[in-house]
Amino acid sequence: MARLFGTDGVRGVANQDLTAELALDLSVAAAHVLGEVGFFGRDRRPTALVGRDPRASGEFLESAVIAGLASAGVDVVRVGIVPTPGVAFLVNAHNADLGVMLSASHNPMPDNGIKFFSRGGVKLDDLLEDAIEERLGEDWQRPTGDRVGRVTTDLGAIEEYVAHLVGSLGSDGSLEGITVVLDAANGASWMTAQAAFETQGATVHMIHHTPDGLNINEDCGSTHLGDLQRAVVEKGADLGLAFDGDADRCLAVDANGELIDGDQILAILALALKEDRKLNSDTVVATIMSNLGLTLAMREHGIRVDQTKVGDRYVLESMNANGFTLGGEQSGHVIMSDFATTGDGVLTGLHLAARMATTGKSIAELAAVMTRLPQVMVNVKGVDKTRAGIDPEIQSAVSAANRELGDTGRVVLRPSGTEPVVRVMVEADTTERATEICHRLADLVKARVSLG
Numbered sequence: 001m002a003r004l005f006g007t008d009g010v011r012g013v014a015n016q017d018l019t020a021e022l023a024l025d026l027s028v029a030a031a032h033v034l035g036e037v038g039f040f041g042r043d044r045r046p047t048a049l050v051g052r053d054p055r056a057s058g059e060f061l062e063s064a065v066i067a068g069l070a071s072a073g074v075d076v077v078r079v080g081i082v083p084t085p086g087v088a089f090l091v092n093a094h095n096a097d098l099g100v101m102l103s104a105s106h107n108p109m110p111d112n113g114i115k116f117f118s119r120g121g122v123k124l125d126d127l128l129e130d131a132i133e134e135r136l137g138e139d140w141q142r143p144t145g146d147r148v149g150r151v152t153t154d155l156g157a158i159e160e161y162v163a164h165l166v167g168s169l170g171s172d173g174s175l176e177g178i179t180v181v182l183d184a185a186n187g188a189s190w191m192t193a194q195a196a197f198e199t200q201g202a203t204v205h206m207i208h209h210t211p212d213g214l215n216i217n218e219d220c221g222s223t224h225l226g227d228l229q230r231a232v233v234e235k236g237a238d239l240g241l242a243f244d245g246d247a248d249r250c251l252a253v254d255a256n257g258e259l260i261d262g263d264q265i266l267a268i269l270a271l272a273l274k275e276d277r278k279l280n281s282d283t284v285v286a287t288i289m290s291n292l293g294l295t296l297a298m299r300e301h302g303i304r305v306d307q308t309k310v311g312d313r314y315v316l317e318s319m320n321a322n323g324f325t326l327g328g329e330q331s332g333h334v335i336m337s338d339f340a341t342t343g344d345g346v347l348t349g350l351h352l353a354a355r356m357a358t359t360g361k362s363i364a365e366l367a368a369v370m371t372r373l374p375q376v377m378v379n380v381k382g383v384d385k386t387r388a389g390i391d392p393e394i395q396s397a398v399s400a401a402n403r404e405l406g407d408t409g410r411v412v413l414r415p416s417g418t419e420p421v422v423r424v425m426v427e428a429d430t431t432e433r434a435t436e437i438c439h440r441l442a443d444l445v446k447a448r449v450s451l452g
Contacts, residue, residue: 005129007311011104011113014057018112020064027068029135030116033128034098049094051079051087052102053188053246056213057112061102070149079157083188083247085344086161088121103246106223109216121341123313158192165196165347168339175353176201181240183228184209185221189247193346202353205235222251222332229257239363241349249332250345252352254364262332263294265352267370270303270326272355278325285318285327288412292427297370312343373409374431378442380422385415387449388422397444401437420451
């Protein structure tokens with residue numbers, strides 16, 4: 001049986017893969033597992049916070065999750081539509097025992113997902129997720145009478161989260177004079193983003209900020225930047241920011257409509273933190289898929305790049321284990337551990353704008369600290385992804401390609417976590433060179449380990 005939890009919770013087509021029954025059972029199992037490992041206080045009833053993005057399916061899944069938790073004796077506080085990092089923050093701020101976020105992030109509307117947070121607003125590690133899966137469907141003693149959980153609603157918690165975002169900028173965090181276009185992806189940030197930026201004095205133009213339950217991520221947000229790029233130019237804005245459906249990631253656009261990706265955002269924030277002596281160990285954490293240009297740029301400024309497997313959870317693991325204060329992914333997941341336990345798109349955007357305000361530089365000038373090397377990726381489908389990692393001829397070809405590239409590039413072969421696909425990524429000094437090497441290796445992978 002395939003593992004139920006993926007790289008970021010349990011995700012699938014709502015009411016097909018992710019059903020109300022599964023949501024209820026997962027919530028019961030999570031309550032039991034987290035209780036047994038000591039997250040619940042012994043002198044009071046455990047509490048949980050539950051939030052969601054605006055997807056229509058979130059309405060019935062939220063009810064199922066709340067029912068499961070309350071039936072297991074957990075008091076539940078429903079906080080309504082709020083970004084994923086908002087749930088993480090509120091779990092910690094309210095000293096709750098766990099949190100649940102219903103969202104499929106940047107995925108299309110028919111999908112949904114369940115993300116769990118433990119005490120402190122921390123995502124669960126693999127062992128806890130495996131333990132929850134093992135407890136699904138088990139017999140258990142159900143509480144009755146006054147031992148069942150109670151359910152309350154606190155829709156005002158979102159204001160507390162916005163205050164936290166604004167407070168992270170400190171006393172010198174004015175954004176007056178900056179005009180920004182915000183693309184809320186018709187998702188969970190449609191209220192929080194505008195409130196936070198306007199509170200700090202920015203002139204804000206919103207797009208894709210009218211969620212109806214069906215239009216989340218639809219040709220908008222961090223995966224579809226076209227509308228944002230056009231709006232920034234049309235409005236004469238200084239900056240554009242695009243969030244995904246649950247607002248845990250952020251990508252930026254400069255005044256000319258050019259993309260500022262997650263690697264460039266990391267570079268900008270890393271230099272700002274080092275300047276303020278807040279970049280612990282002068283290290284930024286990124287994944288193996290981050291552009292080599294980030295490593296080269298950081299090296300010039302005395303900053304080390306610690307690389308992890310793909311996934312913000314692995315970035316966070318390295319940060320927590322080593323006390324690092326900044327990490328993220330090219331996709332725009334950026335974690336600032338002084339203020340958040342997970343990626344937070346609105347927080348990231350605020351600190352980018354604040355850096356513009358304090359330096360007087362445009363976002364394009366700030367991003368110019370890093371030169372992105374051409375990066376080409378081919379997804380090789382229908383292959384045995386396990387064999388690809390050990391096949392001697394493939395490994396020999398990868399080593400030869402890396403020697404050929406030297407300091408001007410690199411090769412990464414990465415199996416997909418969910419399908420029979422191997423991703424071949426090549427960086428080089430020119431697009432032509434990267435393309436030639438990438439397709440050469442992709443053809444070899446297909447020939448050597450094809451399932452056909």
